Amino acid sequence: xxxxxxxxxxxxxxxxxxxxxxxxxxxxxxxxxxxxxxxxxxxxxxxxxxxxxxxxxxxxxxxxxxxxxxxxxxxxxxxxxxxxxxxxxxxxxxxxxxxxxxxxxxxxxxxxxxxxxxxxxxxxxxxxxxxxxxxxxxxxxxxxxxxxxxxxxxxxxxxxxxxxxxxxxxxxxxxxxxxxxxxxxxxxxxxxxxxxxxxxxxxxxxxxxxxxxxxxxxxxxxxxxxxxxxxxxxxxxxxxxxxxxxxxxxxxxxxx
Numbered sequence: 001x002x003x004x005x006x007x008x009x010x011x012x013x014x015x016x017x018x019x020x021x022x023x024x025x026x027x028x029x030x031x032x033x034x035x036x037x038x039x040x041x042x043x044x045x046x047x048x049x050x051x052x053x054x055x056x057x058x059x060x061x062x063x064x065x066x067x068x069x070x071x072x073x074x075x076x077x078x079x080x081x082x083x084x085x086x087x088x089x090x091x092x093x094x095x096x097x098x099x100x101x102x103x104x105x106x107x108x109x110x111x112x113x114x115x116x117x118x119x120x121x122x123x124x125x126x127x128x129x130x131x132x133x134x135x136x137x138x139x140x141x142x143x144x145x146x147x148x149x150x151x152x153x154x155x156x157x158x159x160x161x162x163x164x165x166x167x168x169x170x171x172x173x174x175x176x177x178x179x180x181x182x183x184x185x186x187x188x189x190x191x192x193x194x195x196x197x198x199x200x201x202x203x204x205x206x207x208x209x210x211x212x213x214x215x216x217x218x219x220x221x222x223x224x225x226x227x228x229x230x231x232x233x234x235x236x237x238x239x240x241x242x243x244x245x246x247x248x249x250x251x252x253x254x255x256x
Contacts, residue, residue: 004119005032006053008046010070011083012038012063020057020083020106027112039063044073052077055118057102060084079118144198148176148186159184161201165215166231166238167193169208177238179215203253205229209240213254227251 007024011017017036024031034053037043040062047070058067058080070076082101102110148159164176169190176186188196194204204210211231218230225244232238242250 004028004054004115005030006034007031007055007057008034008043008053009036010038010043010056010058010062010067011036012059012061016059016083016104016106020111023106023108023111024057024115026108027115040065040067040069040073043067043070047074047076054078055115056080058082081114081118145193145196148184150184150186161197165212166240167202167210199253203250205240205242205246205250211240216254219254 009017009020009024011020017038021033021036024033034050035046037046041064043058043062055078056076058070060067060082067082083104083106084101102114144161146161148161149156150159159176159178163178163180165179167174167176167186167190169175174186174189174193176184178184186193190204190207190210193202193210197210201213202210203213211229215231216229217232220228220230222228222241225247227242227247227250229240229242230238231240
């Protein structure tokens with residue numbers, strides 16, 4: 001059993017840090033709060049100069065950036081409970097990686113349950129490190145593809161992703177249709193492209209098409225809850241069907 005005696009609070013909003021401190025001392029009156037820090041820099045300095053606490057309660061967004069950067073700059077040797085205002089998808093990533101989280105505003109019962117979880121879990125440092133690495137893989141900003149280098153005559157040519165109106169697959173060949181109407185062959189499958197393209201700009205409409213948000217001219221209701229998109233490049237109009245299952249997600253994507 002882990003006994004939590006000392007905790008470090010990383011939180012840049014005074015009201016939130018005061019609330020965490022008040023709740024922690026209510027749950028564990030003999031607990032020592034060794035510090036309340038508001039920035040990545042201060043946290044890195046503190047962790048580099050002091051003995052590790054038993055637990056860190058860490059807000060994701062600190063005064064000078066994301067707290068994830070702390071793990072790149074110093075060795076975090078104790079469990080971490082993240083506090084976050086992230087949406088449902090980020091919360092799923094926390095759950096998947098077994099790193100605990102608390103959604104703001106923090107409630108006493110949830111904080112108490114998180115504390116008990118760590119006190120009753122035997123977790124070796126290397127296990128904690130692996131969990132943090134998994135969490136970072138899910139939530140840190142991702143670099144998305146910006147261009148393609150394609151064979152062209154006796155050399156190569158560069159195609160910018162921003163110039164692509166949509167991608168489609170036909171007879172196991174994958175194409176990019178540019179806004180100027182040009183069609184080029186790309187080597188990546190649509191499944192690979194779906195992972196490489198920025199989801200703010202591209203949507204997988206169905207098994208054959210991935211569309212750029214700026215290429216969508218009109219959206220029509222189609223039978224059985226489907227949607228029909230009129231996607232336009234400079235030389236051709238294309239109708240693309242969005243399935244009934246994907247239609248609500250598409251409308252949310254287009255409306256945000």
